[in-house]
Amino acid sequence: MSETEVKSAEDMVAEADTGARQAGPFATKLVFALCIAWSLFQLYIASKLPGVVAQATGVGIFANIVAQARYVHLAFALVLATLAFPIFGHRNRIPIYDWILVILGASACLYLVVFRFEIADRPGLWTTTDIVMSGIGMATLMIAVFRSLGLPLVIIGSLFLALAFFGGYSEWIGSITNYGGASFSKAMGHYWMQTEGVFGVALGVSTTMIFLFVLFGALLEKAGGGNWFIKVAIALLGALRGGPAKASVLSSMMTGMISGSSIANTVTTGTFTIPLMKRIGFSPEKAGAVEVASSTNGQLTPPVMGAAAFLMVEYVNIPYIEVVKHAFLPAVISYIALLYIVHLESLKMGLQGLKKPGRHIGVVMILFLMISGFLGMAAITFIVIAIRAMLEPMMPGATVYPALVMLGAAYIGLLYVASRFPDIEVDDPNAKAVTAPRLTPTFLGGAYFALPIFVLVWNLMVRTEHLDRLSPALSAFWATIAMIIVALTHHPIKAAFRGESEVANQMKAGFREFVAGLEGGARNMIGIGVATGAAGIIVGTISLTGAHQIIGQVIEVISGGNLIILLLLVAVLSLILGMGLPTTANYIVVSSLMAPVIVTVGAQSGLIVPLIAVHMFVFYFGILADDTPPVGLAAYAAAAISRGDPIKTGLVGFSYDIRTALLPFMFIFNTDLLLINVGPAKAVLVFFVSLIAMLVFAAVTQGYFIAKSRRWESAVLMVVVFMLFRPDFFLDQWQDKxxxxxxxxxxxxxxxxxxxxxxxxxxxxxxxxxxxxxxxxxxxxxxxxxxxxxxxxxxxxxxxxxxxxxxxxxxxxxxxxxxxxxxxxxxxxxxxxxxxxxxxxxxRMAKEVFFIPALVILLLIVLLQRRRATQPPF
Structure with a gap:
């Protein structure tokens, strides 16, 4: 891949996510300084420092700024969107009207901070100044949305504003919602002066949670963690049949956990994996499609999911650990199925993997290593829990300090081990001789990058008699602090262990990575910040007008009260909106409008649909929109690297993602997949049965199982899939529930x-x-x-x-x-x-009985196809 193609893909990321304006040294330094200030501000308000400083100085603003943080958060987002994203083609300079918009946007937000006490003394009694500042804020927000996210969200927001202002003139709307309309003063006060509109739940979650997770991911990426993920995946899977494609899936899953953007994930991993896939025989479109399908699904993978997952915590009113639990099985099953699709594509084309020095690692050994790694992490967790439980009587409430000592010792030990191996460099995928690296030096050379992730997962999930889980915000804060320490120290400590004389230069390198992470985290948040603010307009309109009743009645009429048709309509709506909206905004819009309707229609049909299942349904299809032609930006980014056709790349990528599109429908009707009221033993059964069903479905979509499938075999396999996913359907036909x-x-x-x-x-x-x-x-x-x-x-x-x-x-x-x-x-x-x-x-009898005939039928198909198999399965 030439430098031009890399630049094209990176430009696409800049235009879509981080800002593509290059307006000279002063503007560049100003944007850089604002990004650093925003990241430091977010770390400050997430810590205990505001209260400590306020107590020490007696100045209440330090503690009160936490309550006002969402106003400052949006001020940063508006200013950076205006400076970083050009409008009307002004990429090389910042025109005077942009400077005016910077001042107006910041003033409209900070007005709510400076005059907060006066505003609190007159709730609902807005002054002329209040309304003027609100109007300015709304206008600058919509312009910032247009700059950073394009026209679709502006149009949707404008339609909801029109409903708020003019909906009272419609007899039909009035008869449904009893809404009589709103004056300009009432609407502006509702949207801007209180926390029911722009500064509502979505922006609050962006301020307290999403930023910290995005910052954590940016720091990990800049310090080298993203490259370590890619190299470990290549070392583990690269030598298998179609190995680079399988490594693309695994590395995209790992980097997707820390990246809030499908496009950035595509470019980060695709820059290396797409040329390797082409080298072993994948067409440009298929190579790009594998990367797109892998990267978009990264946001579905716990423990760190896409930004919309944190909004679920507020909208569904459940702890984040519950969101992780519900998302776990579908995500794992989806990724294993994608690995299987890649394997089937490799079988059909007769492909091989990369050459690899040293001992060849087979499939069984890879599974053993992955299971051993998982069990090893679990064992370490239980050991630390046991040690803290043992120390608790001696030092009640203070066992965190010996835990930190153990963490520090583990970090130093892993750095010492890493220093025995060469640093993990970014390889050139276009080199004449590309081989898969050896696993041991690659894994051990960067294993310390796993420690901040361990801190994050520990704080999110571990709960015992003496330990409480931390909130997602605090978990991300402490994980980010751990990541900052790693970024600043891993180079100089490794240099010291190696006896090198350039420790000072290595310290500077670590500081540069830290600063680059702060800048990258803030830049990645610009689009999310303005998107959550604009989505607040939609949520505010719903609370002001009852708009969900209008949409609900229209959709119910179209669907005829049929839940399946309604779900198909919601899926299509999510895909269409997702072509122009980021996942977060898409999720807010569709879930706000349609989640209550799905629950209501389900109840009218006699089906009790859990609210989390509905929100997960919308979340999945919002993410799938990133590779949906003709606008899927992730497909365009992949095509820029592969030199393939972006439309074909998107179509092939979506065909790979059909397996993911099946899952939301399955867990609406079979909530076992979301582990709702499922015990550990049944969870294991659900996992293996659902995995078999998804692999068989993937084989049907590829037309290839053990050998090329005949049409009647594909039809029979679809029946098997249905029996495994919905065994209760057949039981209901036999015995009344x-x-x-x-x-x-x-x-x-x-x-x-x-x-x-x-x-x-x-x-x-x-x-x-x-x-x-x-x-x-x-x-x-x-x-x-x-x-x-x-x-x-x-x-x-x-x-x-x-x-x-x-x-x-x-x-x-x-x-x-x-x-x-x-x-x-x-x-x-x-x-x-x-x-x-x-x-x-x-x-009545257990529905799982129907798994037996399904598996028998599957075995018969296996025996039939084995006679026609022309090559070994691995």
Whole structure:
């Protein structure tokens, strides 16, 4: 790959993510200084320093700045977006109007900090100055969005603003939402002067969590961690059949965990892996497509997922560790399936891997090494937990200090080991002789990069009797501090261990990497910062107007109340929006509008869809949009490196990602995949069965299993996939899942329900806005004993039985049923709300029995195809 192609790909990253303006030394230094200041500010507010400084100096602004941080956060984002992203083609200079926009944008945000006490004394009573500053802020935000993210989000935001201003003039909208319109003053105050609009949940999460994770990833990348990931992947898998492509998948998964951008991930790993894939026989389009499919899925991989995953914490109101748990199986299954797709492509083309010095590592040994590594990390974790538990009685609440000593000792030890090997350099993939590096020196030469990741995972996940998990923000903060120490010290310490005389120069090299990480983290956050601010306009409009009811009614009419059709529409909507929006903004828009609709339609169909499943559905399709033609920017970045056709690259990449597109539909109907109410033993079974199903599905999409598949074999294999993913479908055809009872018998069924058991209540009530009688389904899990009416009342549902009708009163405030029912249904109209039926789950055979015939059929296909196989499987 020539320098021109690399430059083209890097320019694409700059234009899409970090800013492509080169306006001379002064502007460059100013942007650089602002990036450093932004990163240091974020580290400052994430630490305990504001409170310490405020206590020491008596100046309250130091502590209060944490509460005002989102205003400063957006000010940095607006200023940097204006300076770093050109508009109207001014790439080589900053025109006067941009300087004016810099001043206006910063002033509109900082106005809320400087006059915060005055604003707090008059909530809702906005002055003329308030409204003027709000209007300026909204205008500069939309311009910044246009610069850094393009026109689509501006159009969507403008449509929602138009709804806020002019929606009251529509009788149809008014009849659905009871919204009468908003004045300019009311709307601007709602969007800018309080935390219901621009400065809402999304920007708050960007300020407190997303920035720190992005900064952590940037520091790790600049210090050499990203290159270490790539080299380890090549060393581990490069010599296998189609090895560079498999290494691309593994390295993209690892770098994707620390990169918030599919495009940046594509360029980071693709610069090295795409030329290697072409060298062993992949076409330019397939080489780019493998990298695109690998890189886009990186944001799905725990423990550090894409920025939207942190928003889930707030929107679904669950801890981040729960998001990680739900995302774990689908991500692992998806990546293993992509490795399998790459393997099948290599088999079809008869490809080999890279040459490798030393002993050849086979597939079994690779699996053994990976499992051993995982078990080794688990063993280290349990040892540290045991040591801290042993020390807790002697030094209560202070065992973190010996843990830090152990961490420091491990770091020094790993640096000593790394110093025995040459530094890991970035190889030239276009060199005449390219070989896969040896695993041992490659892995040990950079194993210390794993320590900050270990710190991150420890703080996010480990919880014992004496230890509490840290919040995602604090976890990222301490991991970033660990990464800063690594970036500053790993070069000079290795030089000292080697007895080299240039320790001072190595210290300067470490400092340069640290500063480059601070700059890179801030630059990577510009687009996310303005995107979360602009997404706040959409969320604010929904809270102001009830827009989700409008969208919900339109989608429900189009789908006809059919959940499958609704899910297909949401998937298509996510893909279309994702062509022009970053994943974070796409997720906010679609989840805000459609998540309640999916849950409602599912309940009306008798399917209880967990909210996390809906949000994961939207999240997956938002990420898949990055390689969806004709606008998938990741595909264009890969094509710039491979010299292939970007449209074909995107189409092939999306064909590889069909396996990922299948998963969201599966975990809507089979929540076992998300490990919802699944124990450890069942989780292992779910993993292996789902993995087999996904590998078989991948084989169907490739038309190749053990040998080239015939059409009837592919059809049979699809039946096997369905049986493995949805065994309950076949069981439902044979045995009824529920027994439904009505009237007084329903109350008797509730009374006899064991404590901790559950029943499904079908409720009929008139719609709050239209008066049309509809039905929905809710789950009842009574804890109190007593009669049926008493148990329903204890759960928050007041019921009166008259002539066999179970009339339902409005649910008690503070109960889950109040939020689910009171906002949508009228409990005081002429038509009474009532419990139509109670469904009790029947005792029946385990649905897993249907795995047996599915696996038998699969074995028969294997035996049939083995006769036609023309080459060994590995």
């Amino acid at each position: 529920y027994t439904e009872v009505t009237g007084p018998a329903a109350l008797t069924a509730v009374e006899e329900l064991p404590t901790g058991g559950s029943a499904r209540l079908t409720i009929s009530a008139p719609d709050f806005d239209t008066g049309i009688v509809g039905s929905t389904t809710v789950v009842l899990s009574p804890e109190a004993e007593g009669s049926g009416i008493e148990r329903l009342s204890a759960a928050g549902l007041g019921v009166t039985e008259t002539n066999g009708i179970l009339a339902l009163e409005e649910p008690f405030p503070g109960t889950p049923y109040f939020e689910k029912l009171a906002n949508d249904y009228d409990f005081y109209g002429d038509e009474p709300a009532q419990i139509v039926s109670v469904a009790i789950e029947n005792e």
